[in-house]
Amino acid sequence: MTAVAESPAVGEVxxxxxxxxxxxxxxxxxxxHAAGESYWEEFQVEAHATDRVLDALxxxxxxxxxxxxxxxxxxxxxxxxxxxxxxxxxxxxCKTLLKDLNPARPITVEPIKGLPVEKDLIVDMEPFFASYRxxxxxxxxxxAAPTRERLQSPEDRARFDxxxxxxxxxxxxxxxxxxxxxxxxxxxQAIVGAHRFIFDSRxxxxxxxxEILNDKAGVWKCRTAFNCTEACPRGIEVTKAISxxxxxxxxxxx
Amino acid sequence: xxxxxxxxxxxxxxxxxxxxxxxxxxxxxxxxxTKLYPTRSHTGAAQGGMAAALANVEDDNAxxxxxxxxxxxxxxxDQDAAEILCHEAIDAVLDLEKMGLPFNRTPEGxxxxxxxxxxxxxxxxxxxxxxxxxxxxxxxxxxxxxxQQCIKQEVEFFNEYYVLDLILDQDPQAAAEGEDVAVxxxxxxxxxxxEIHTFRAKAVIFATGxxxxxxxxxxxxxxxxxxxxxxxxxxxxxxxDMEFFxxxxxxxxxxxxxxxxxxxxxxxxxxxSEGERFMERYAPTIKDLAPRDMVARAMANEVREGRGAGPHxxxxxxxxxxxxxxxxxxxxxxxxxxxxxxxxxxxxxxPVPVYPTAHYAMGGIPTTVQGEVLRNNTDxxxxxxxxxxxxxxxxxxxxxxxxxxxxxxxVFGRRAGIAAAEYATSVDSAPVLRDDAAARLEGIVTxxxxxxxxxxxxxxxxxxxxxxxxxDRNVQVFRDAASLEEAAGVIAELKERYQDIAIHDRGRxxxxxxxxxxxxxxxxxxxxxxxxxxxxxQESRGGHYREDFPTRDDEAFMHHTMAYATADGVRxxxxxxxxxKYQPMERKY
Numbered sequence: 001m002t003a004v005a006e007s008p009a010v011g012e013v014x015x016x017x018x019x020x021x022x023x024x025x026x027x028x029x030x031x032x033h034a035a036g037e038s039y040w041e042e043f044q045v046e047a048h049a050t051d052r053v054l055d056a057l058x059x060x061x062x063x064x065x066x067x068x069x070x071x072x073x074x075x076x077x078x079x080x081x082x083x084x085x086x087x088x089x090x091x092x093x094c095k096t097l098l099k100d101l102n103p104a105r106p107i108t109v110e111p112i113k114g115l116p117v118e119k120d121l122i123v124d125m126e127p128f129f130a131s132y133r134x135x136x137x138x139x140x141x142x143x144a145a146p147t148r149e150r151l152q153s154p155e156d157r158a159r160f161d162x163x164x165x166x167x168x169x170x171x172x173x174x175x176x177x178x179x180x181x182x183x184x185x186x187x188x189q190a191i192v193g194a195h196r197f198i199f200d201s202r203x204x205x206x207x208x209x210x211e212i213l214n215d216k217a218g219v220w221k222c223r224t225a226f227n228c229t230e231a232c233p234r235g236i237e238v239t240k241a242i243s244x245x246x247x248x249x250x251x252x253x254x
Numbered sequence: 255x256x257x258x259x260x261x262x263x264x265x266x267x268x269x270x271x272x273x274x275x276x277x278x279x280x281x282x283x284x285x286x287x288t289k290l291y292p293t294r295s296h297t298g299a300a301q302g303g304m305a306a307a308l309a310n311v312e313d314d315n316a317x318x319x320x321x322x323x324x325x326x327x328x329x330x331x332d333q334d335a336a337e338i339l340c341h342e343a344i345d346a347v348l349d350l351e352k353m354g355l356p357f358n359r360t361p362e363g364x365x366x367x368x369x370x371x372x373x374x375x376x377x378x379x380x381x382x383x384x385x386x387x388x389x390x391x392x393x394x395x396x397x398x399x400x401x402q403q404c405i406k407q408e409v410e411f412f413n414e415y416y417v418l419d420l421i422l423d424q425d426p427q428a429a430a431e432g433e434d435v436a437v438x439x440x441x442x443x444x445x446x447x448x449e450i451h452t453f454r455a456k457a458v459i460f461a462t463g464x465x466x467x468x469x470x471x472x473x474x475x476x477x478x479x480x481x482x483x484x485x486x487x488x489x490x491x492x493x494x495d496m497e498f499f500x501x502x503x504x505x506x507x508x509x510x511x512x513x514x515x516x517x518x519x520x521x522x523x524x525x526x527s528e529g530e531r532f533m534e535r536y537a538p539t540i541k542d543l544a545p546r547d548m549v550a551r552a553m554a555n556e557v558r559e560g561r562g563a564g565p566h567x568x569x570x571x572x573x574x575x576x577x578x579x580x581x582x583x584x585x586x587x588x589x590x591x592x593x594x595x596x597x598x599x600x601x602x603x604x605p606v607p608v609y610p611t612a613h614y615a616m617g618g619i620p621t622t623v624q625g626e627v628l629r630n631n632t633d634x635x636x637x638x639x640x641x642x643x644x645x646x647x648x649x650x651x652x653x654x655x656x657x658x659x660x661x662x663x664x665v666f667g668r669r670a671g672i673a674a675a676e677y678a679t680s681v682d683s684a685p686v687l688r689d690d691a692a693a694r695l696e697g698i699v700t701x702x703x704x705x706x707x708x709x710x711x712x713x714x715x716x717x718x719x720x721x722x723x724x725x726d727r728n729v730q731v732f733r734d735a736a737s738l739e740e741a742a743g744v745i746a747e748l749k750e751r752y753q754d755i756a757i758h759d760r761g762r763x764x765x766x767x768x769x770x771x772x773x774x775x776x777x778x779x780x781x782x783x784x785x786x787x788x789x790x791x792q793e794s795r796g797g798h799y800r801e802d803f804p805t806r807d808d809e810a811f812m813h814h815t816m817a818y819a820t821a822d823g824v825r826x827x828x829x830x831x832x833x834x835k836y837q838p839m840e841r842k843y
Contacts, residue, residue, distance in 0.1 A: 026761065027761070027763050027764075028760075028761040028762070028763060050596070050598075061715075061766075061767075062713070062714070062715030063713075063715065065758065066714075066757065066758030066759050066767035067758060067759035067760070067761070067767060069759075069764045069765075069766050070766075071294075072476055073290055073294045073296070073475040073476055073477045074294075074296065074298070074299050074475040074476075075475065075476060076299075076511045076592060076596070077592075077595070078298055078299050078391075078394060078588070079290075079293070079294040079295075079296070079298055079299065079475065080293060080294060081290070081291075081294045095595060097595070097596075118446060118763070118764060119761075119763055119764040122764055125291065129291075132405075133405050136406075137402050137405060138353075138354065138402040138403055138405060138406040139352075139353060139354030139402075145352050146352075148348060148364075149347075149348055149351040149352075149357075149364060149365050150351065150352070151359075151362070151363030151364065152359050152363050153359065153361075153363050154358075154359045154360075154361065154363075157356060157357075157358065157359050160356070161356070164356050164388075164395065164398070165391070165394075166398075167293070167298070167394070168293050197354070200354070200356070202354065203354070
């Protein structure tokens with residue numbers, strides 16, 4: 001008896017050869033490329049249609065070129081490590097199946113944009129997390145803590161459910177054209193992070209956060225391009241969340 | 255090389271590490287070193303909930319929870335620890351709520367609760383609603399909430415620092431019984447630069463998570479490679495009960511991706527190829543909500559007796575089709591999306607193919623209930639603590655109940671954080687780091703990097719694949735002497751091959767090729783200990799099932815296993831189980 005299955009169990013899976021065209025950067029240089037120079041490199045891998053792009057990247061790293069560098073952990077779309085630009089769109093490599101791309105053409109893989117590239121598909125995430133920290137992403141309350149839980153109706157809980165799903169992969173922020181060009185803008189993820197608390201009925205810090213978001217680096221930079229909503233691998237309606245924050249600011253009501 | 259000094263160093267930033275950090279950083283100067291950004295930790299992949307007898311929706315109490323935990327663990331649980339776990343559970347949930355965790359709510363606005371495997375009313379009468387949850391992303395909410403609180407408290411993180419060595423002031427195996435052995439610090443590799451850092455600390459907490467990647471089919475992340483357990487073992491410390499590994503019943507077939515037990519808590523049913531609800535035969539009272547070890551074995555048994563579903567008859571079916579789509583969307587949104595994304599199955603209308611997946615190490619670094627690490631059956635290492643999956647308190651015994659791990663990380667993460675900080679503030683200074691502390695690690699890294707373009711011929715991926723395949727084939731749900739001996743032989747051979755490992759990345763910066771090679775070293779060590787413990791335990795208990803010894807043998811094996819790495823291989827010892835109230839009984843559900 002064996003538990004080992006080579007491929008997903010449903011139906012028969014098509015085997016195929018795919019070409020990955022990866023934008024690479026080596027901070028220490030290679031024999032052919034200067035330190036920090038970006039260049040395209042193509043790899044061919046044997047794969048199944050139901051494989052994830054992450055599986056294909058692993059095949060390159062494990063069988064062809066051990067120096068290919070990328071972050072990954074959970075491999076099923078919940079840890080947020082492997083956001084990258086695949087065929088020109090921000091996605092998680094572990095949540096994108098080859099069959100959902102056109103495997104007849106090379107699949108392009110690039111680091112997410114707007115954050116400094118460290119090596120291959122790895123970018124410096126620190127500016128992204130710094131923006132998140134700016135918006136005070138924690139419950140703020142006054143008075144003595146109750147002995148039992150704070151009560152919250154299912155309706156009040158539902159109000160901010162969408163933005164609690166965020167895994168901080170940066171797919172939204174690094175898809176935003178304003179973020180690419182404006183070094184000051186917090187970016188959509190920080191606004192999502194603020195929304196999660198602003199619309200939580202237990203929180204009393206909403207006006208502190210709204211004041212931060214009313215700043216020149218805040219929500220008014222958003223040009224409603226909707227890239228962020230399209231990019232979100234968790235299906236969060238990012239643009240809608242940003243609009244709700246804008247409305248709270250103009251109406252003075254949460 | 256850079257040198258740092260802290261009162262407390264925490265290794266790992268999942269639930270246990272960050273819960274510890276929230277306590278420790280209020281009391282002592284604390285640094286958290288983590289291989290991954292904190293929000294990438296695998297706590298975030300936990301789904302179904304966190305157990306606590308809040309009795310918000312029906313009658314419940316902590317004592318019933320203790321009994322269920324002890325029975326669920328097949329009586330190998332240390333009962334004093336289980337009492338702490340279950341009695342402190344209530345405050346642990348309330349603390350998280352006060353930190354802002356968005357639990358699902360009852361119509362009255364209280365924290366909602368649902369059923370989960372092995373959690374029962376009044377010592378096994380019927381399933382009880384004890385799991386506090388947030389849809390099927392409870393772990394995500396816990397990880398996010400703890401991270402948010404760490405931001406609020408300005409906890410100091412060293413992100414993408416990979417700790418590789420633990421420094422003690424003397425060899426814990428050479429020290430006499432009763433003699434003081436103390437922690438001095440850790441040595442870490444900064445992944446972004448390849449630079450070696452030494453951290454001298456009065457107290458160190460290991461919260462490094464699990465080791466699921468010793469198996470091929472696993473719910474665990476790529477990064478769960480048993481680093482902390484391996485470091486402890488290499489430092490001369492024992493590992494406890496490593497032969498007990500949990501196989502979660504419902505992994506997506508062929509992939510191992512976790513589908514929460516909450517699916518069955520919400521009414522989902524397991525069926526074989528004949529459409530039969532087979533759990534009725536194996537656990538007549540609580541059926542699909544039996545503990546995981548029993549359900550996983552039942553599933554594997556259905557498959558090997560020819561009642562598996564699918565073209566190769568190699569999985570069973572998780573049927574949710576009788577549930578309202580709106581109910582599924584509200585309570586199980588993520589796992590149903592996994593089925594759609596990865597298998598192309600629509601759970602509203604089609605049953606989902608599932609098979610057991612390696613999920614959780616019940617064993618780990620032995621600790622007291624304060625999180626102090628033991629170096630033998632009785633002596634603790636001064637200043638060294640462990641919590642979470644990498645630790646073994648032991649509250650899970652031979653089989654962990656679902657929702658008790660999110661509880662474990664909060665209760666014992668908190669305890670370890672307080673204890674470490676109090677210890678650190680009670681001593682004047684940490685032992686001086688040995689002069690060769692950094693040199694030793696630099697030696698490891700240099701030796702591995704020297705294989706670049708050199709004589710090394712073995713690929714990391716090949717050795718790892720061979721390891722994972724033998725573990726899946728021989729050390730999974732069903733084991734026997736022949737399968738375990740085969741695994742032991744393969745592991746020994748792979749350890750030889752590992753000496754000849756090749757690193758292809760020539761750089762120092764973000765050398766993930768090097769990282770994977772080091773991780774593989776830990777995987778091999780852990781797999782060896784798991785297999786050795788499984789061979790020696792000639793009985794079946796909880797998650798450890800020996801076909802050649804199919805019953806529990808309390809006379810010969812009612813003890814914990816303590817495994818030590820020695821020059822002559824794994825040395826096994828025994829440690830008594832703490833029994834307070836519940837004498838071992840036959841385990842029926």
